[in-house]
Every structure is written in C-alpha cells, then in structure tokens.
Amino acid sequence: MARYELVKRSVALITLTNPPVNSLSSAVRHGIAKTMDRALSDPKVTAVVICGENGRFCGGADIREFAGPMRGPPLLPLLDSIEAGEKPVVAAIEGVALGGGLELALVCHYRIAHSKARLGLPEVTLGLLPAAGGTQRLPRLIGIPAALELITTGRHVSSQEALKLGIVDQVTEQNVCEVAVEFALRAVAKPLSSRRLSALTVPCPPDLDALLEAVTMQIQKKARGMMAPLACVQAVRAAATMPYSQGIKRESELMATLFNSGQARALQYCFFAERTAGKWTLPSGAQWNDTKPREIRSAAVIGLGTMGRGIAVSLARVGISVIAVESDKKLMETGRQMVIGMLERDAKRRGVSASLNLLKFTLSLQDLKDVDLVIEAVFEDMALKKRVFQELSKLCRPTTLLCSNTSGLDVDALAGVTDRPQLVIGMHFFSPAHVMKLLEVVCGPRSSSETIATAMSLGKRMEKVSVAVGNCPGFVGNRMLKPYSDQATFLLEEGATPEQIDKVLEDFGFAMGVFRMSDLAGLDVGWRVRKESGLTGPDVDPKNPPRRRQGRKYCPIPDMVCEQGRFGQKTGRGWYMYDKPGGTNAKPDPLIQNLLETYRSRYGIKPRNITDQEIIDRCLFALANEGFRILEDGIAARPEDIDVIYQFGYGFPRHRGGPMFYASMVGLERVLERLEHYHQAHPDVPHLEPSPLLKKLVACGSPPIQKWREHIKTMHSHL
Numbered sequence: 271m272a273r274y275e276l277v278k279r280s281v282a283l284i285t286l287t288n289p290p291v292n293s294l295s296s297a298v299r300h301g302i303a304k305t306m307d308r309a310l311s312d313p314k315v316t317a318v319v320i321c322g323e324n325g326r327f328c329g330g331a332d333i334r335e336f337a338g339p340m341r342g343p344p345l346l347p348l349l350d351s352i353e354a355g356e357k358p359v360v361a362a363i364e365g366v367a368l369g370g371g372l373e374l375a376l377v378c379h380y381r382i383a384h385s386k387a388r389l390g391l392p393e394v395t396l397g398l399l400p401a402a403g404g405t406q407r408l409p410r411l412i413g414i415p416a417a418l419e420l421i422t423t424g425r426h427v428s429s430q431e432a433l434k435l436g437i438v439d440q441v442t443e444q445n446v447c448e449v450a451v452e453f454a455l456r457a458v459a460k461p462l463s464s465r466r467l468s469a470l471t472v473p474c475p476p477d478l479d480a481l482l483e484a485v486t487m488q489i490q491k492k493a494r495g496m497m498a499p500l501a502c503v504q505a506v507r508a509a510a511t512m513p514y515s516q517g518i519k520r521e522s523e524l525m526a527t528l529f530n531s532g533q534a535r536a537l538q539y540c541f542f543a544e545r546t547a548g549k550w551t552l553p554s555g556a557q558w559n560d561t562k563p564r565e566i567r568s569a570a571v572i573g574l575g576t577m578g579r580g581i582a583v584s585l586a587r588v589g590i591s592v593i594a595v596e597s598d599k600k601l602m603e604t605g606r607q608m609v610i611g612m613l614e615r616d617a618k619r620r621g622v623s624a625s626l627n628l629l630k631f632t633l634s635l636q637d638l639k640d641v642d643l644v645i646e647a648v649f650e651d652m653a654l655k656k657r658v659f660q661e662l663s664k665l666c667r668p669t670t671l672l673c674s675n676t677s678g679l680d681v682d683a684l685a686g687v688t689d690r691p692q693l694v695i696g697m698h699f700f701s702p703a704h705v706m707k708l709l710e711v712v713c714g715p716r717s718s719s720e721t722i723a724t725a726m727s728l729g730k731r732m733e734k735v736s737v738a739v740g741n742c743p744g745f746v747g748n749r750m751l752k753p754y755s756d757q758a759t760f761l762l763e764e765g766a767t768p769e770q771i772d773k774v775l776e777d778f779g780f781a782m783g784v785f786r787m788s789d790l791a792g793l794d795v796g797w798r799v800r801k802e803s804g805l806t807g808p809d810v811d812p813k814n815p816p817r818r819r820q821g822r823k824y825c826p827i828p829d830m831v832c833e834q835g836r837f838g839q840k841t842g843r844g845w846y847m848y849d850k851p852g853g854t855n856a857k858p859d860p861l862i863q864n865l866l867e868t869y870r871s872r873y874g875i876k877p878r879n880i881t882d883q884e885i886i887d888r889c890l891f892a893l894a895n896e897g898f899r900i901l902e903d904g905i906a907a908r909p910e911d912i913d914v915i916y917q918f919g920y921g922f923p924r925h926r927g928g929p930m931f932y933a934s935m936v937g938l939e940r941v942l943e944r945l946e947h948y949h950q951a952h953p954d955v956p957h958l959e960p961s962p963l964l965k966k967l968v969a970c971g972s973p974p975i976q977k978w979r980e981h982i983k984t985m986h987s988h989l
C-alpha cells in the first residue's frame with residue numbers, strides 16, 4: 271500500500287498505492303509509517319519524496335472506513351511524526367491532494383504540484399472537518415481569511431491558485447516526481463525549522479472577531495442548519511488564538527462532535543449515492559460498464575421554450591452542434607437571442623469563449639435529417655408530442671436517437687408511433703436545464719441498452735448527475751411530488767397557512783417550501799394537468815361529492831387560486847403576493863388567508879393548531895412512502911437513486927441524505943407507525959397507506975438502507 275524505492279542513491283521515494291484515489295486506508299497508513307521509519311533510519315537516505323500511483327497523489331482518508339471501527343495507525347500522530355523528522359520530505363502532487371491527502375502534503379516540508387493538480391480540504395462536504403491538523407496548519411501557511419474560505423466551503427483550487435496562495439512551493443508541467451526528487455536533493459543541507467508549519471505563528475488579522483462573525487453569518491444563510499461549516503469556523507478560531515498543541519486538541523474535539531452525527535452520515539451517504547446512481551443494470555443483464563454508448567456529435571432541440579433553451583445551451587457548451595427548431599418565426603428569434611445570451615454569460619463565467627458557431631436555428635424539421643440525436647421539448651401535450659415523433663420517425667435517418675424531455679408522459683407511447691422504438695428514450699431535464707444538475711433518463715420497455723448508455727453518457731458529458739429510471743406517470747421525481755404536495759394542501763384545509771408550511775420545510779433544509787416552489791414553477795401547469803385528467807373544470811360531474819374525486823380525497827384549493835388568475839411569480843400573485851409580475855420577493859397575502867377561511871367555513875372545517883412535527887411527518891413520510899412504492903414497482907433500482915433525484919432535482923437538503931435516507935434515519939418503524947396513524951385519520955388518502963415494501967422491511971427488522979435491495983430483488987424491474 272506504500273512502495274519504497276531508493277532513487278538517485280540517496281532519496282527515498284514513497285509511492286502510495288491504493289487505487290483509484292490512493293485514499294489513506296489503514297493499510298496505506300501502515301505503509302506510510304513503515305516506509306517513513308525505513309527512510310529516516312537508513313543513513314544512505316538524505317531526503318524523502320512522497321507521491322501517489324497512477325497520477326493521483328491522494329484523495330484523503332478512506333471514507334468507507336468511517337462506517338466501521340477505526341483500525342491501523344491513527345493519521346494525526348503519523349503526520350505529526352513526518353513533520354518532526356530530521357530529513358526533508360517533499361510532496362510530489364499530481365492529480366489530487368484532497369482532505370487527508372492535502373494534510374499529508376502540509377506536513378511535508380516542501381510541496382511541488384503538477385500544473386493540472388487540484389488541492390483542497392473538502393471534509394466539510396462530508397459533514398466533517400480536516401482533523402489531521404488541516405485546520406491548524408493551513409491558517410499558519412496562508413493566513414486566516416484564505417484558510418477559512420477553503421475550509422468552510424471545501425472548494426478545490428488549481429495548482430496555479432495554490433501557488434499564489436502559498437500552499438505549494440512550485441508548479442511544474444514536467445514529471446512531478448522527477449522534479450520533486452531534484453528539489454529534495456537541493457533541500458538536504460537547508461534547515462527545516464521554518465518548514466514545519468505547526469511551529470509557525472498564525473498571521474492573525476486585527477479584525478479577527480468581525481471576520482469570523484461575518485463568515486458565520488454567511489454560513490447560517492447559505493448552509494442553513496449545517497453543523498460542519500460552523501465547526502470549521504471554531505477550529506480556525508482555535509488556530510488563530512491558541513498554540514498548536516491546544517488548537518489540535520480543539521480540532522479533535524470538534525471532529526468528535528461531527529464524526530458520528532446524522533449529518534455526517536447523510537453527507538457521506540450522498541457522496542457514494544451520487545457515484546452509484548450512474549451504474550444502471552437492465553433485467554437482460556446489460557449494464558453501465560459493458561455497453562458502449564454511441565458518439566454524439568450533433569443534436570437537435572425541438573421547441574425553444576424555457577426547457578428547450580436550457581437544453582440547447584447544455585449541449586452547445588460541451589461542444590455538440592445544435593439545431594434548434596421552433597414553429598413560429600417570432601418565437602424562434604426570441605429563442606435565438608435568449609440562447610445566445612445564456613451561452614455568452616455562461617462562457618464569460620467559465621472564462622472560455624462562447625461556442626456560438628455550433629448553433630443553428632430553423633423553422634423546418636427537414637433540417638434534422640442528419641443529426642445523431644433529437645431532444646423534443648415541446649408543450650406537455652401527448653397528442654402534439656406523438657405528432658412530432660411520427661414526423662421525426664419519417665424524417666431522421668434510421669439511426670437517429672429520439673428523446674423526449676417530457677416530465678411525466680408515457681415514453682413508450684411515443685416510441686410506439688415511431689419506426690425505431692428501441693432508439694426512443696426520455697431525457698427529463700429540470701428547469702432551468704443549463705443550471706440544474708439532474709437528468710432523469712427514462713427507459714421505456716423497448717429502449718435498447720445502447721440507447722440508455724448513450725443518454726447516460728450524454729448526461730455525464732453535459733455535467734449532469736444522470737439517473738436511469740423506469741417509465742410510469744411522473745417517473746420518479748414528479749410521481750413522488752404529488753403525495754408530498756397533496757399533504758401540504760390538505761394541511762391548508764385543516765388550519766395551516768402556506769407560509770407556516772414553507773417555513774417548516776425550509777427550516778428542515780429545503781431550498782424552498784412547497785408553495786414558494788409552486789409559485790416559482792407556475793401554478794397553471796398543474797391546473798392544466800388536473801383539468802386534463804378530469805379532476806377539475808367543466809367535465810367534473812356536478813353530482814361528485816365535494817372534496818372528493820375519482821373515489822379519493824381531493825383538495826380544490828389550488829384550483830380556486832388558479833381561477834383567480836394567480837399563477838405564481840409570473841403573474842405577481844400565487845400562494846404569495848409579489849411586488850410585480852416576475853418578482854421574487856414573496857409576501858403572505860391576506861387574500862389567500864381570506865380564501866382559506868371562507869373555504870373552511872363553507873365546508874364546516876374547524877381549523878386546528880398544526881404542529882411543525884405534523885407538517886414534517888405528513889409531507890415527508892408521504893413522499894418516502896411513494897418512494898417505497900417506486901422501488902417495489904421497479905421504477906427506481908435503488909433508494910440511492912431516489913435520494914439523488916430529490917437532492918439534485920427538488921432541493922432536498924443534502925445533509926438529510928434524501929427522502930429514503932431520511933426515513934431510514936428516523937427509523938422505519940416510526941415511519942410505518944405514523945403513516946398508519948395518519949391513514950387511519952384519512953382513509954380516503956391512499957398515499958398515506960403504508961406501502962407493502964415498507965411493511966416488509968419493518969417485518970425484517972428494518973435493515974440498513976444499503977441492504978434494502980436484497981428485499982426488492984424478486985420484484986420486477988422496469989429499467
């Protein structure tokens with residue numbers, strides 16, 4: 271796990287060998303301890319270079335080890351002993367030096383980085399802090415303000431920025447090990463005392479308290495409810511105000527409070543969930559690592575509404591030539607200007623030139639005959655989409671992939687009107703598509719494995735987190751949204767207000783509460799869907815009992831809000847009021863309060879005091895319950911996929927893991943008991959009836975989330 275070689279007769283070259291990222295597992299720590307002892311005790315050795323195999327210095331502590339008992343040499347004393355050694359040690363940083371990897375580099379007396387390397391202390395993103403001396407050494411090296419920013423955000427820096435900040439001593443484009451060995455030879459005669467960071471005094475800004483206060487306030491606003499960034503601030507404060515020996519104790523104490531916290535577990539779960547999500551398998555056995563995706567050089571986007579524009583930008587900025595189609599000249603011109611503006615702003619932010627030459631705008635579908643892939647993003651209307659797919663099927667060459675950006679319609683029905691159902695797939699982007707990281711890849715029963723591989727790989731190329739899901743109304747994300755938002759509107763009937771519910775959900779950590787989100791998305795979208803499905807509007811049978819539709823409970827309040835022309839932010843009124851149409855500053859509206867009071871008195875509902883806990887339980891357990899049904903229906907392959915979708919598509923707080931992880935943390939027995947309780951109180955709400963899978967898991971002793979799949983295995987997969 272650490273290879274030892276003697277090079278240039280007197281330099282010990284220690285290579286970490288733990289692919290893929292050379293993480294500091296117990297075996298690697300053991301290897302470092304052994305090889306360092308050998309180097310320090312061999313009189314032939316005058317200097318040491320530490321590097322990592324396969325072009326990566328070190329990706330930090332082995333995160334998988336955090337879940338079990340700690341074995342092997344502890345990292346902190348091991349690193350302290352490297353720094354204290356009497357022979358110069360040089361870190362040769364290639365690829366990454368992250369977390370414990372950078373902490374290892376910081377105890378080396380010199381650091382040489384390759385020009386393409388990235389460095390950082392990302393522990394905060396895992397709910398932790400850099401607890402192998404990072405919070406004490408980095409401020410001593412680069413000062414409090416810069417260290418505070420890097421440690422509290424977990425941001426990676428390029429080697430060029432690291433050089434400017436003073437983190438590394440030299441950046442090279444050559445072989446970094448060879449450069450480091452030469453450097454080490456030159457360092458042999460030089461004194462080491464000034465190179466031991468723990469012995470340096472911290473350059474302390476005069477306004478330390480004001481700085482720490484400002485950063486704390488920023489964190490409370492941006493990373494609401496998260497413990498780790500605040501603990502990082504306290505650790506850096508210790509570096510500024512205490513000698514190293516005390517600061518390091520404070521660092522360990524703060525780490526101890528974070529280490530076993532639910533937030534750390536959730537964030538580490540998210541780290542692995544995100545990586546697992548891309549690994550799809552079909553019932554046929556075809557899977558992500560044995561199916562070659564097609565190369566996509568050219569694409570077309572049909573429809574230049576909000577979604578189409580964002581999709582066109584996402585494609586063009588990764589070098590794919592795009593033909594954008596609109597049906598009307600005026601709409602096409604507006605779309606063209608918007609896409610060009612978005613692409614230019616995006617390029618400016620990234621410091622690259624905008625790839626405007628890759629864009630073409632047209633009114634004719636005929637222009638699409640030679641593209642590799644088409645993404646349809648027209649209005650959410652099945653008849654219209656079918657017409658488009660029929661035309662595409664006639665026009666495009668037989669090998670062109672046909673994708674739909676539908677947010678919930680039947681992808682297989684679209685496949686059915688084409689001559690190539692195996693090349694049809696859903697690519698469900700989230701709005702705004704050039705910003706949101708999530709892509710649901712909706713696999714129809716006839717989508718071929720090559721088509722799935724191509725859509726997944728295209729998602730990755732567009733820097734999306736892509737999740738393969740099965741085909742059912744609403745797929746995963748929007749299907750789960752219904753029970754969640756239904757609970758919120760039922761709570762309005764019973765006595766809650768939109769602002770109360772939103773505050774509870776936002777305090778839980780959601781980026782936006784359900785009503786604010788609905789105002790942003792536009793209330794008319796759901797209204798149209800409800801009208802089309804006969805839940806509201808003129809087609810509803812007047813004999814239908816009030817507040818019941820299709821044999822179950824129905825809350826007409828959202829329809830009543832829409833009937834008043836209140837469609838959300840775009841009309842300046844929705845669940846809230848805004849300064850103007852398009853405004854974003856939501857204020858409670860007395861008219862909504864009146865509407866709710868009138869509604870309750872019309873139906874004889876006596877409003878009651880609803881607790882925050884009830885709001886959380888009913889909204890989130892209904893959400894997770896549908897997630898269990900999605901798992902048993904085989905629409906998502908694993909709970910991790912659902913959680914990734916909710917985090918990246920619906921603003922679920924990452925430090926809570928996602929709806930399924932949250933349910934597992936609360937305890938499945940409690941989720942089951944609460945659902946049973948609420949279903950008893952509302953027997954006409956089927957979404958509250960506990961799913962068979964939830965019951966089965968509880969009956970099996972509530973296994974950890976990573977084991978749920980074993981209980982779903984026998985069920986049918988729709989992927």
Ligand SMILES: CCCCCCCCCCCCC[C@H](O)CC(=O)SCCNC(=O)CCNC(=O)[C@H](O)C(C)(C)COP(=O)(O)OP(=O)(O)OC[C@H]1O[C@@H](n2cnc3c(N)ncnc32)[C@H](O)[C@@H]1OP(=O)(O)O
Nearest residue numbers: 293329330331332333334369370392400401402526529545
């Ligand atoms: C009361 C009790 C008190 C107890 C106190 C206990 C004290 C314990 C003391 C600990 C000392 C602290 C040490 C340190 O401060 C803590 C850390 O270092 S935490 C780790 C910090 N590092 C990171 O966050 C980096 C994470 N990795 C990445 O960002 C990326 O993987 C990468 C390195 C940039 C590479 O990216 P890619 O090339 O895209 O590759 P992947 O991301 O797909 O990864 C490939 C593969 O590797 C797995 N992996 C990556 N990093 C780690 C890791 N650090 N540990 C384990 N595994 C890792 C990843 O999951 C992928 O696996 P695969 O999917 O292929 O199975």
